[in-house]
Amino acid sequence: MSGSSADPSPSASTAAASPLALLRAHLTPPSPATGPAPPPPSPASAPRDYRKGNWTLHETLILITAKRLDDDRRAGGGGAGGAGSPPTPRSAEQRWKWVENYCWKNGCLRSQNQCNDKWDNLLRDYKKVRDYESRVAATAAGAGGGAPNADPPSYWTMERYERKEPEEEMSGSSESGEEGSGGEPEAKRRRLSRLGSSVVRSATVVAxxxxACEEKRERRHRELLQLEERRLxxxxxxxxxxxxxxAGLITAVNSLSSAIHALVSDHRSGDSSR
Known part of the structure; x- marks a missing residue:
């Protein structure tokens, strides 16, 4: 275990480097001759208690190293590990499981889903920084004839509104360039006019x-009221x-009772006369 190039753990120089530099190195084509051997996957039988919360710089560096090694393996650089190295995973789930095993072996107790999400966030931040540096370089190249400007501020030291200013300035300059040309403003006005007309037509249809829906609702309400009145x-x-x-039944019962009383009275009067 003395060879530093074959050791999968991040070296001191790698730990000292920034995540942005490692991401840039990750996007460069890998060298098949220097790819270190991948670590063996940990046994699946052992349960893992994954760490939650924000990622530390050490964990981020381990993830970047693991992703670089995985890309080397996929590009054929993992063949230097000998015949005993595991086969290169093919599916994305297997690759991220390999990354999880590497991170877990080197003290980064994260799951493959956490590694995948963190990697997506790193790539998103890298693209933002790359676009910012490209804009700064283009601005410096455009103003090359003037006096040399001071070094631009770092992307990470800028406020959020300052990061958006270059994009707004570029969009404003492109709009002013369109106004300065001959035929583009007229075409743009026509496009805006067509867009406004379509918006008005859509709003009319919606209105x-x-x-119509309100009229149907009122008509249905009136019909329900009429049905309720008929039911009442x-x-x-x-x-x-x-x-x-x-009332008729009570009257009939009273008449029958009166007739019975009259019949009984007549019968009693006949008996008494004898």
Whole structure:
């Protein structure tokens, strides 16, 4: 374990380098002759307690090193490890599992999903810095005839609004260039006019649709009110018919009771006369 080139752990010089420099080195074509041997994957039977929270600089450097080694393996640089090295993973899940195993072996206790998300964030930040430096270089090249300007500030020391200023300045300069040319402003005005007309037409269609929906809603509400009124009238009619039926039944029972009393009285009067 004395060869420093074959040791998969990050060296002191790698740890001292910035993540941006390592990302730039990652985007360069790998050298097949110097690719270190990949570490063997850890056993899947051992449960892992993954670390949460923000990434430290040490963890970020380990992730960048692991991703560089994985790219070397995919490019054929892993063949220097001998016949005992594991086969190169083919699927993205296997590759990120390999990265997780490497990070885990070197003290970065992160899962493959965490490594994948962190790598996406690193690439996004790298692209922002690269675009910023390209804009600064283009501005310096455009003003090469004048006095030399001071060194531009670092992207990471700038405020968020300062990072957006170069983009806004470039967009403003492109618009002023269009105004200075002959035919482009007229074409731009025509495009804006067509866009405004389409927006007005769309707004008109939306307004008509909303009015039609409101009319349908009101009509349906009126129909529901009419149905409710009819239901109440029918309920009142049924109640009245039921009341009249009970009244007729009571009258009939009273008449029958009176007839029975009269019959009983006549029968008693006949018996007493004998």
């Amino acid at each position: 008509r649709t909303l009015v 009238r029918l309920e009142e009619e049924r109640t009245e018919v039921r009341r009249q039926g009970f």
